[in-house]
Amino acid sequence: MPLLSLKDVRIGFGSGPGRHEVLRDIHLEIQEGEFVAIVGYSGSGKSTLLNLLAGLLQPDAGSLQLRGLPAPGPGPDRGVVFQNYSLLPWLTVTENIALAVDQVFPEWQPGQRAAHVRRYIEMVRLTPAAQKRPSELSGGMRQRVSLARALACEPAILLMDEPFGALDALTRANLQDEVVRIWLENRRTALLITNDVDEALLMADRILPLSAGPGATLGPSVSVPLSRPRDRRSLHHEASYKHARRTVLDYLLGPGSHAKLAVSRKLVLPDLLPEDLDGPRPSLFAPPKRRAHSATETVELH
């Protein structure tokens, strides 16, 4: 039984002619202990998908299941590393993490909780900044705090939304290794959302490409049969790496991804009537004649 699954999910924003269809026909199964990566274009709906999995958004159709049962609302069993860190700016690094830890492990002794918080701050190498507020940290440091907060809750599944997006290449490499190491240590389930195919290949067991929106959908799953620990220097030469990479890119760049690309936009005609020169002149103070007129045009892109 999969740990987390989405069945036939569709979601969009707005209603009527302004409706924006973001995801459709989403089937997704994440097994216990797996490391899955979702790779897709910017704006295709990756964060929307993650919010669905976390329970922060409700699908318009289809269902979300946790261990085969309809998933309850959001909770700390599904830890989230948000794309924009989502740290509370009035709390220090320690306090941000402690807020989560105190909430998830209320039965522990205060000392035990504090030690737990310190351990995770140590893990992301932020001990010197433990008493700083998020505004005093760099983007990468904030991302690490966000990661530590999610990990400290010891969730059944860790959902990460482009967690290395704001990092320089060196820190990114470090932190990628760190996340994989933590994942290997306790074999929790992890889902990584990224726009970097190489990052996905380095970290994940399985890659799911997400086509470009609107109406994005997941492509066929591509497994990454590479042994761990993976060494990013020698990885590029392995045949299975090249094969997996080509499969993902072919899907993302190929016609399958763009076939349904269409934009619909609302056309609003100018709010004027042509002046009628023959008729009697309208009073200066009469309200202007209005013509509510709009049309929707759908443009298919090829």
Add this chain to the structure above:
Amino acid sequence: MKPLQRLQRFFLESLFLPAVGLLLCLLLWQVLSGKTVKTTVRDDFGDLVTVTKRVGLSKDLPSPAETWAASKTYVLQPWAKRGELDQGILAFTWLSLKLVAQGYAIALILGTPIGFCLGLSKSFAKTFDPIIQILRPVSPLAWLPLGMVLFLSVKIHVPGAGAPYTASELAAIFTIAVCSMWPTVLNTAVGVRAIPQDYLNVAKVLKLSRTKTLLKVLVPATLPYMFTGFRLSLGIAWLVIVAAEMLTGRPGVGGFLWQQYNALNYAHIILCILTIGFVGYALDRLMSLVESRFKSV
């Protein structure tokens, strides 16, 4: 910038220019004000009499020097109490501030939760928004009589606080509270609505309870807006106290002003205006200090 240049700039911008402004105002005041002239004339009976007359653009307006001469005792003995309506200027200010503090406290205690409800609940906002929009622009001068009627037969005796509250005192507090509440209400509501979805998502993912979400996320996230509201409310409370004291004749800066107007002591009116201005300015500075502390977080 060189230290010398900085010093020069400080003198220019913080001392010299404000001094010029002050002087210009004093000059204008001097020009407008009248002065007393004594002339000796021979009257109809042939006697020499001295006639005192005021001349000038606004002949009853006392000049700066006359104002100072008439106000000296009030300023130099600021805590003196010669009678109920004849006290030093700080003693009056203190009386006014005490009343303002009570009305303002009520405004904050009521206004903040109302603001939270408005910001959190759409149906609450839809229900009460029209009423708030109608009550908000009502002048303190209109609220005060209603307050008098409301508290006419109410006696509130706070143990240990001396004399029981009189109707006029309660009416003044009521008016201050009602008038100064709105900036707090509206700013809090705006602040609650402006809380980024991210923070609420954090609360949801951590499954914080309702009280914990309120105390750990909603209140801290709204605090900067709340303090802006608090500052504006304090400004209004201080505006209202003068009107309330004038109407009720209570001792205080406003009451003193009105009494002196009736006693034709025009110099003291100016003294009161300046006092009201300085105190209002000081209160505003104080609040924006507090506000900026919370904004910086």
